[in-house]
Amino acid sequence: MKQAVQTIERLGNIQNPDFHELGGKIYWLDFLKKKGYDVSEGYSVPKGFFERFIGENNIDINSYKNKSVFKYDEIRQTIYKNDFPEEMKNTLYGVFSALKPPLIVRSSSSYEDMEDYSCAGMFSSVNGVNDFDQFLNAIKICWISSFNESIDYYIKNTRDFAISLLIQEELDYKFGGVAFSVNPISGNANEILIESSGSGPKAVVSGAGEIDNILISKYEAEEQEPVFLKIKETLLALEGYFGTFVDMEWLTDGETLSVLQARPVTTIKQNQQPYVDVDDDAAMTYRLKNLSGLHSRWLEKKKKVRNCCKQNNIKVGGFYYWFKENDPEARWIDEILNWMPNANSFEVHDGKEVSLVQRESVKETVKQYTASVLRIAESVPTEYCGFASVIDDKYYIEVAKGGFTAFYSGEFEVTKYVVDSNGRKESSDEKYFNEEYFYDGKWWSKRAIEPILVTLSDEMVKEVIYITSTINNNFNNARVEWILNKDGIYLFDITVENDRLISRYGTGKIISAGKCRGNARILNDITVFDDYIDKVSIRMGYQLLQIEADDRIQKIKDSLYINEGDIVVCEYPNEKLAVILDKAKGFIFERGSLLCHFSIILRERHIPAVVYPKALERIKDSQMVSISDGEVKIVK
Numbered sequence: 001m002k003q004a005v006q007t008i009e010r011l012g013n014i015q016n017p018d019f020h021e022l023g024g025k026i027y028w029l030d031f032l033k034k035k036g037y038d039v040s041e042g043y044s045v046p047k048g049f050f051e052r053f054i055g056e057n058n059i060d061i062n063s064y065k066n067k068s069v070f071k072y073d074e075i076r077q078t079i080y081k082n083d084f085p086e087e088m089k090n091t092l093y094g095v096f097s098a099l100k101p102p103l104i105v106r107s108s109s110s111y112e113d114m115e116d117y118s119c120a121g122m123f124s125s126v127n128g129v130n131d132f133d134q135f136l137n138a139i140k141i142c143w144i145s146s147f148n149e150s151i152d153y154y155i156k157n158t159r160d161f162a163i164s165l166l167i168q169e170e171l172d173y174k175f176g177g178v179a180f181s182v183n184p185i186s187g188n189a190n191e192i193l194i195e196s197s198g199s200g201p202k203a204v205v206s207g208a209g210e211i212d213n214i215l216i217s218k219y220e221a222e223e224q225e226p227v228f229l230k231i232k233e234t235l236l237a238l239e240g241y242f243g244t245f246v247d248m249e250w251l252t253d254g255e256t257l258s259v260l261q262a263r264p265v266t267t268i269k270q271n272q273q274p275y276v277d278v279d280d281d282a283a284m285t286y287r288l289k290n291l292s293g294l295h296s297r298w299l300e301k302k303k304k305v306r307n308c309c310k311q312n313n314i315k316v317g318g319f320y321y322w323f324k325e326n327d328p329e330a331r332w333i334d335e336i337l338n339w340m341p342n343a344n345s346f347e348v349h350d351g352k353e354v355s356l357v358q359r360e361s362v363k364e365t366v367k368q369y370t371a372s373v374l375r376i377a378e379s380v381p382t383e384y385c386g387f388a389s390v391i392d393d394k395y396y397i398e399v400a401k402g403g404f405t406a407f408y409s410g411e412f413e414v415t416k417y418v419v420d421s422n423g424r425k426e427s428s429d430e431k432y433f434n435e436e437y438f439y440d441g442k443w444w445s446k447r448a449i450e451p452i453l454v455t456l457s458d459e460m461v462k463e464v465i466y467i468t469s470t471i472n473n474n475f476n477n478a479r480v481e482w483i484l485n486k487d488g489i490y491l492f493d494i495t496v497e498n499d500r501l502i503s504r505y506g507t508g509k510i511i512s513a514g515k516c517r518g519n520a521r522i523l524n525d526i527t528v529f530d531d532y533i534d535k536v537s538i539r540m541g542y543q544l545l546q547i548e549a550d551d552r553i554q555k556i557k558d559s560l561y562i563n564e565g566d567i568v569v570c571e572y573p574n575e576k577l578a579v580i581l582d583k584a585k586g587f588i589f590e591r592g593s594l595l596c597h598f599s600i601i602l603r604e605r606h607i608p609a610v611v612y613p614k615a616l617e618r619i620k621d622s623q624m625v626s627i628s629d630g631e632v633k634i635v636k
Contacts, residue, residue: 008049008095011042011168021046023108023164028262031241037234038258042168043095044108049088050143050162057082061161072147074582080140089136095167096135102170103129105138107145109163123148123163127170139165171258174198176251181235182265183215189245192216192232230257238262274327275336278319278375279306290351290371291321305475305494312470315490318343318378325372333363336376342487343378350374356439382439384454384484385492386414387595388468390477394426395419395465398595401454402436404481404492405444407596410572411435414593415454421469423462430455463489479595495600509630511573511599514608516586517626517635520619521566526574567625569615573598581605586627590615 009015011026012033019027026044033039054061059078084092096103107123124145126138146163177196182189194214216224216232224232231250234257238246242264249260309316318340322333337346337359346362348355350371356379357365366374385406386399399415400406407414412435418427434451437444456464468480471494481492562568567586568577575598577587587609593599602609612618612632619625624635 008043008045008091011039011044011166014044021048021164023047024263025106025108025261026164026166027108029166029259032259032262038256040168040171040258040260041099042166043099045092045095045139045165045167047162047164050164053082053084053088053143054079054162056085056088076144076147079144084136092136092139093132096132099167099169101130102127103135104168104170105129105135105142106166106168107142107163108166109146171251172253173251173258174254176249176260178247178249179231179235180245180247180265181218181239182245190218192218192235194228194231227252227254227257234259272326273323274332275320275322275376277339278321279303279310291349291373291375302493305471305491308471308474309491314467314470315488317380317490320376322366322374322376323372324366324369324374328367330363330367333366333376337362340378343380345379347377347379348374349377379439380483380490381485382483383486384456386464386482386484387593388464388480388482389595390468390472391418393421395421395468396594397456397461397464398593399454399456401433401449401452402438403444405437405446406433407593408575409437410574410591413591415456416594417456417461419461419465421465423458423465425458425461460484460489467491479600495597509611511587511589511592511594511609511611512602512607514586514606515626515628516567516608517624518565518567518585519563520569520588520621520623520625521562521584522616522619522621523568523570524616526570526577567627569619569625571616573602573609575601581607588612588615588619588625588627588632 011030014022014026014030017027017030022030022044029039029042030044059075059082061075083089104125104127106125109123124142126141129135129138142165143163146161175196175198177194179192179194181192183191183193192215194216196212196214214224214228216222216228218232218236231248234250235246235248238248242262245265246262247265248262251258251260306316308314320336320339322330322336327333337343340346344359346357346359348357348362348365348369350369351373355365362376366376382403384399384401385404386397387407388395388397390396395418397417397419398407399417400412406412412433413431415431416429417425419425430453432451432453434449435446436449437446439445464480464482467482467489468478471478471480471491475494475496478494478496480494483490483492562580562583564583565585566583567588568580568584569588570577571590573587573589573592573596575596577584577598578601581601584607586607587602589609589611590613592609592611599609608627610627610630610632615632619632619634626633626635
């Protein structure tokens with residue numbers, strides 16, 4: 001096995017640079033600095049230095065790898081809270097002292113800036129570093145950003161968590177931005193696209209700043225500001241070095257052009273079309289810029305599922321991408337709408353906000369957007385929504401009035417059926433609703449309604465069975481999410497479970513099979529988990545340094561007061577309870593859906609869970625309780 005390099009070297013003087021060891025950011029900036037390009041002074045801290053820190057602090061990363069929910073929370077905090085050994089600290093002090101603050105500490109993973117994937121923005125950088133303690137904290141924050149579930153999903157294979165870091169002096173600048181050696185929207189290889197902002201490249205890549213777009217002919221001479229001509233010259237040279245289209249982050253003080261980063265442009269393909277079906281293979285090849293986050297939702301599973309539905313005459317809502325630059329007058333909007341003849345209203349999404357627009361107003365509305373790409377989606381009215389799964393040879397169906405928030409909020413008892421393959425209801429538990437969640441054009445809101453018994457007709461049940469059986473024939477062990485309106489039943493989404501549901505789940509008592517015994521831990525108010533998600537979990541994007549400074553992590557965690565081996569007693573299976581799965585031995589709910597997200601997670605983790613009416617009244621805190629085959633016993 002190759003010995004990991006631990007030597008810190010000056011940028012532009014790295015001996016025998018290795019892409020895998022240093023990551024793309026360091027590798028290419030060192031290359032460019034050696035070629036004479038203006039690159040800020042700095043040092044490379046190779047990933048071997050991180051491995052040494054882990055080793056000397058006896059941190060076993062492998063012990064954290066098998067957790068399926070919030071699996072990186074503890075390892076991030078363990079790394080952050082450990083100190084640098086004196087020798088390592090002295091080495092880093094030498095780096096800090098050799099540079100002029102403020103400094104920026106930047107990630108440089110070998111998984112960044114690749115031709116197949118860029119991992120853009122997934123690893124952390126920390127700027128404005130002025131003192132040595134802040135410098136050490138910034139290094140840890142960048143290291144722990146590698147422990148991120150989003151990166152796992154993006155790369156889709158086993159990876160090395162160790163990353164290299166780049167330490168650089170921050171530069172003074174008038175403006176900066178990003179430049180592409182190909183137009184990433186149209187795919188035109190004869191155009192260079194430059195995006196600039198007075199707030200620098202960060203404002204451009206985050207999409208949060210005021211941005212100017214400049215298109216330059218790649219090969220024809222034309223009058224431009226000297227800095228843009230310098231960018232053009234640099235991009236053409238970089239294309240030669242990389243052997244492909246490139247994008248570059250840059251800064252200028254008005255005279256000098258400084259290169260901050262260079263990388264291959266990923267998944268570029270010429271696009272001259274005015275629109276494309278979201279499920280079309282071509283949609284997977286486009287750089288969608290402002291819609292990239294939304295586009296990722298259609299990768300892998302959803303695209304395959306929607307294509308399966310279309311082949312089997314299962315209704316799904318229509319979704320299209322419309323390219324403003326290829327159709328500025330919206331002449332093709334009518335054709336998009338014609339593909340969705342039953343829709344009276346449409347959701348128009350620009351990557352930040354969604355608007356609900358009536359059919360007759362869509363054309364004029366989209367012309368007012370400035371975003372380069374819009375997603376135009378059929379707004380499918382929702383009268384009922386529900387889940388459905390196959391339990392042995394039976395179908396388990398749950399139904400609620402209005403939108404899915406009725407399930408997730410835990411406010412409602414939902415209608416439940418167990419049905420055989422012929423559509424005969426073997427058992428039913430129908431509920432009245434006097435409130436429902438509805439889509440108000442921006443989000444799901446609640447409103448009062450006349451009390452209504454939520455029930456499915458035999459024909460509706462048969463349609464749910466057809467959808468569920470079809471999906472399960474193509475995607476084993478799938479939970480189907482569906483919505484119902486006057487036009488019929490539409491598939492909304494699916495979730496595939498790791499473990500097969502068995503007949504005893506259909507009794508309505510068992511959420512997750514198994515036996516356990518322990519002290520009851522009463523949670524009367526589970527809203528504290530909202531705070532945990534919003535303020536503590538790194539996977540939701542919080543800044544560890546600021547949180548540690550005011551002790552909010554410990555205060556919130558203390559309020560959870562879950563001991564190892566406790567059986568948690570609370571209202572309903574809220575998916576945010578996942579943060580305590582590594583401590584809880586079992587769960588007792590007053591009510592609950594068998595097919596909601598958290599119930600699936602419990603079954604995947606093989607943690608026993610049952611429904612026990614009025615549990616918060618019948619069980620006292622710290623009482624010894626047991627769960628067995630769906631039954632709860634209070635041990636005297």
